[in-house]
Amino acid sequence: MSAPNAYFTLTEPHQFQYYQPQRMVLGKTMEQQLRFAICYWHSFVWPGLDPFGGETFMRPWHAAGGDPMEQAHHKADVAFELFRLAGAPFFTFHDRDIAPEGQTLRESNLNVRRIGEVFARKMADSGIKLLWGTANLFSNRRYMSGAATNPDPEVFAYAAGQVKNVLELTHELKGENYVLWGGREGYETLLNTHVGRELDQLGRFLNLVVEHKHKIGFKGALLIEPKPAEPTKHQYDYDVATVYGFLKRYGLEKEVQVNIEQNHALLAGHTFEHEIEMAHALGIFGSIDMNRGDEMLGWDTDQFPNNLQQVALALYHIIRGGGFTSGGLNFDAKLRRQSIDPDDLVLAHAEAMDLCARALLIAEKMIADDQLSAHVRARYQGWDGELGREILAGRVSLDQLAATVEQQGLDPQPRSGRQERLEALVTRYL
Structure with missing residues (x-):
């Protein structure tokens, strides 16, 4: 049977450029x-x-x-x-x-x-x-x-x-x-x-x-x-x-x-x-x-x-x-x-x-820069408000939601998802 290290020509562990186990x-x-x-x-x-x-x-x-x-x-x-x-x-x-x-x-x-x-x-x-x-x-x-x-x-x-x-x-x-x-x-x-x-x-x-x-x-x-x-x-x-x-x-x-x-x-x-x-x-x-x-x-x-x-x-x-x-x-x-x-x-x-x-x-x-997470938090922040909490807690019915829209005159407008801006941001981190 061959010696354990006879198969490889390398004799020492690989020297890494980025991987520092204790960093x-x-x-x-x-x-x-x-x-x-x-x-x-x-x-x-x-x-x-x-x-x-x-x-x-x-x-x-x-x-x-x-x-x-x-x-x-x-x-x-x-x-x-x-x-x-x-x-x-x-x-x-x-x-x-x-x-x-x-x-x-x-x-x-x-x-x-x-x-x-x-x-x-x-x-x-x-x-x-x-x-x-x-x-x-x-x-x-x-x-x-x-x-x-x-x-x-x-x-x-x-x-x-x-x-x-x-x-x-x-x-x-x-x-x-x-x-x-x-x-x-x-x-x-x-x-x-x-x-x-x-x-x-x-x-x-x-x-x-x-x-x-x-x-x-x-x-x-x-x-x-x-x-x-x-x-x-x-x-x-x-x-x-x-x-x-x-x-x-x-x-x-x-x-x-x-x-x-x-x-x-x-x-x-x-x-x-x-x-x-x-x-x-x-x-x-x-x-x-x-x-x-x-x-x-x-x-x-x-x-x-x-x-x-x-x-x-x-x-x-x-x-x-x-x-x-x-x-x-x-x-x-x-x-x-x-x-x-x-x-x-x-x-x-x-x-x-x-x-x-x-x-x-x-x-x-x-993670440290937090821009990606901040965008996601801002995009869903309405769900942390009173209406969002009431919906998710099951405290409002379909009738009540319809009445809320009519009584308050709600007319929600779409907001940009900024996908291209976020994709560009990711490439900057590289």
């Missing part, structure tokens, strides 16, 4: 505000293939014929070396990322537990923490028709066994969240789908997870990651608003939050900041997958973030909403398949971290 920004250190995490799947599992060509990265742990558990140990060594070189304080994983699947659920879960023991030692030695864990309930052929929403209850039971194992491991590793991404929880055609039944199944599954969370004493947040489509034609966790409606129906709105991804927001026809603000408005904001999509392509490209204005606005809305508690910025991003040097993996993450730190400083200016 104070808006009452917290940069590290506390941003809570960076590196994901296991794109970084160490994806081999660089696409629908028209095979792997390009040629990672040593991808080699055919190797012992799967030995390769999993090698992968863990390299992963923690990447975390160190990039300077990320957290990481995230799926069970199928970190350990090979066995012949039975028991064997698969034991493989995950064995690598979990490796993680525990490396985390203790390095101080690197787990932002969240999750179970892969979408890659295996058994999940082609969904996991919780599968027409076969035995598949539902198998998925429950996977989630139980990873939730417990996440708890033991002191993970700060647990994520459920419904990668196959949807449908391809209504001709063979009973939507009401599948929604009930998914609601029952999530309630089981909540019950087990409390049973084992896990204090972290449970998160759902919205996405409208891909891999299914229609997924039930379409966007933040859809997830909230689902949670409300099944009595889960106080138990489950959302993990929002920029690329998924685009696919749903939204902006990143729309989904963040909506989650805050509905009280279910949890965490962020920080990547970007190509706005000229209609699929999930998972590219590293490089749009400074977009990231600054996202952080502006996150911090104005109260900032992260247990969540953070997870780089659910992958190299392009032509970026084949191992050091590309370090530099892509480090430069993305630096961009987010720069965006945080811009968000700080926006």
Whole structure:
């Protein structure tokens, strides 16, 4: 097995231009505000293939014929070396990322537990923490028709066994969240789908997870990651608003939050900041997958973030909403398949971290200057007056409102929203 640092030519942590972990920004250190995490799947599992060509990265742990558990140990060594070189304080994983699947659920879960023991030692030695864990309930052929929403209850039971194992491991590793991404929880055609039944199944599954969370004493947040489509034609966790409606129906709105991804927001026809603000408005904001999509392509490209204005606005809305508690910025991003040097993996993450730190400083200016917030406050100030308060408190009827307009001779006139002026203001902060 290779030495942990033999894979990269870099030997020292990356030197940042903007990211200073202990620098104070808006009452917290940069590290506390941003809570960076590196994901296991794109970084160490994806081999660089696409629908028209095979792997390009040629990672040593991808080699055919190797012992799967030995390769999993090698992968863990390299992963923690990447975390160190990039300077990320957290990481995230799926069970199928970190350990090979066995012949039975028991064997698969034991493989995950064995690598979990490796993680525990490396985390203790390095101080690197787990932002969240999750179970892969979408890659295996058994999940082609969904996991919780599968027409076969035995598949539902198998998925429950996977989630139980990873939730417990996440708890033991002191993970700060647990994520459920419904990668196959949807449908391809209504001709063979009973939507009401599948929604009930998914609601029952999530309630089981909540019950087990409390049973084992896990204090972290449970998160759902919205996405409208891909891999299914229609997924039930379409966007933040859809997830909230689902949670409300099944009595889960106080138990489950959302993990929002920029690329998924685009696919749903939204902006990143729309989904963040909506989650805050509905009280279910949890965490962020920080990547970007190509706005000229209609699929999930998972590219590293490089749009400074977009990231600054996202952080502006996150911090104005109260900032992260247990969540953070997870780089659910992958190299392009032509970026084949191992050091590309370090530099892509480090430069993305630096961009987010720069965006945080811009968000700080926006908040300190207060012009954006002041405009919004002024625009809605009428609702803080007597009439607005009476309406929202439910103390006036439709008849009374009509009478008020007639008696007072009200003739309200529109006022400019000043959109172009505000958009220009944002660019000045850059």
